[in-house]
Amino acid sequence: MKIKKAIDKVPGGLMVVPLLAGAFLNTIDQLHIPFIMNMLKSLGVSATDAGYYEFFKIGGFSQALFKDGALTLCALFLFCAGSQMNLRVGGAALKKGVILTTSKYAAGVIVGITWGLLSDPVNGFLGLSTLAIIAAMTNGNGGMFAALTGQYGNRSDVGATAVLSLNDGPFFTLMALGMMGANFPLIAFIAVLLPIMLGMLLGNLDGDIREFLSAGESLVIPFFAFALGAGMNLSVFFNPEVLGAGVALALMTVILSGGAMALAFKIFREKSVIAPWAEASTAGNAVATPAAIAAAATVAAGSGLMSTADALVYQNLATVATAQISIAAISTSLLVPVAVILADKYQRRKGIDGRVELAVSKEKKAKNSVPVVEDVQA
Template identity: 70%
Template sequence: MRIKQTIEKVPGGLMVVPLMLGALLNTLDQMHLPMLMDFLKYLGVAQTPEGNYEFLRIGGFSEALFKNGALVLIAMFLFCAGSQMNLRVGGTALKKGVLLTTSKYLTGLAIGLLFGYFFDPMHGLFGLSTMAIIAAMTNGNGGMYAALTSQYGNRSDVGAVAVLSLNDGPFFTLMSLGLLGAKFPVIAFIAVLLPIAIGMILGNLDPEIRAFLKAGEILPVPFFAFALGAGMNFANFFNPAVVAAGLTIGILTTVLTGLTGILVFKLFREKSFIAPVAEASTAGNAAATPAAIAAAAAVAAGSGMMSKAEAAGYESIAVLATAQISIAVLTTAILCPIAVIFVDKYQRRRGIDGTFEKEEKNPRVKKEQSIHAAK
């Protein structure tokens, strides 16, 4: 059976498919069908505090992993992702990585700021929140970027992924919400950053540790995705407003972050625009950001920096934002490659081959120049 290959045919499949499976099982749980509950009771499952019997609340390792394990698994993912942030990147790759990360972040922040100004920042148009917009627009799909730039881009485009790894996880979203007025204490930032920072230090001190932890960039994803889905209702994905919100975020991400990246590259005299368009996507792991932000809000409420009502507000929109971002992941996974192909064809018509570095010349161009000189 080719289960993994089938899942990977779905855009962002390792994140989206387990997420929806968890949501489906949780939906069945919440329906409290008598036949299923009688079967669980027969097996000896303990009642929930509400007096029901549920698949995902049977206790033991199963409940700890499949129902309650999201935050621990996300923390593990962040630790491993941090270990892959290579501080020893080439000058051109470093420059491109900084330009892409900065332009993508500022674009997401600006759109989130404008949205919060014109609409309710927690429950605005289509049920969108500033948190969902920033989380989706600032976190690019590193795997898709690497694949697209390896085919259509050049060496420094691919190398920029080392810097782009910085936008993995909830830190940029947390920082943005702080800039927009949310009162997160310093400890909330430390609590989010610490796993990433420790992983980054260890990965740069010892290449063997980096190699050992590399699998952790992928391995926890379907597990925390399932656990996140286990807190959702499958009906969320069929809510027209949620679908509209996810499509809106996805289109804005591909169009606006792509255009902003192109303008920044043009400002810094880069000829090929493959890299900024390849980064105009939403990463599957961005769907984990709302849960992490809700956890940070709980820390803020515990320290007295944020009221319990404010913290509860972030917790209340986490499930909805997760569904919206998941749809945005699917949307950008379709739009982003199409945009890259379009830009590549446009550039080639103008004599620009994105697979060559700026200082290199396409051999075909060199040959034409030699023939011209001979004449």
């Protein structure tokens, strides 16, 4: 039936399609349609506290996987993603990776904080929160980056992927919110970082483990996406304000984070700017960040470092922010390839071929050059 190929045709489809499928089924579940509830009751499903029968709350393995497993599956994804962070990268790739990661993060944090100060950090202009902006703008689509730099960039551009994978997951967003005054306990940071660090440690100690865990980086995505969707109502995605906010978030991510990374490349004398524009996207796995932040807020409230009211704000934000980031992930998947093609055409007119490695310094060129001696006859 070519289901996988059909999903792959959708931008960010591996994340977005299961998410929408989960939201669609949960929407039907929450309608409490009588004949569906009667069927579930006849099968022996237990009633909820409100007296309804829901197929997402049938208990056992099914509920654990499809309804309640989002955070566990997300942690497994972070573990597998961490194992692919290769610390053995070349100098040029390391330099580019650090520049891209730092400048993309700085752009996301600055825009997020500014947006919150000028409007409101929870429900700002266009309904965008600081949480949604930082989560979307600081986490790029690694697969798209590798594909675009592989076609239009050079080896060190592609190699920067190893460093860029550090921004996978909610840790950087959590750190930014902490800098803004959100009082998350240290254990909340450790809880988010630990799966990534353990995966990174094992993956760098043993290449066979890295290869073994590589499949989990993509295999787990549709499962935690579906579980996230199973906690959402499909009407959220068709809310004009959420849709408009998601598209605006995509444009901000491409233009502002891409521009910041391109500027940083110029400052550090990198001629080709293919890599910055290839990284100017929102990753599909960023969709899981609001749920992870909400879980961290629950931990903070339980330890007394955050009020229950403040924790509830993050929990209420999670659904809307997840929908907005989902729309941004789809939109940037369409916009970023166009941006890279335009950047490639522009710099080719300037005589710069992004596929050629231009990291050789003038000093090295001078050392490697052979002086030409003219043959002068007496």
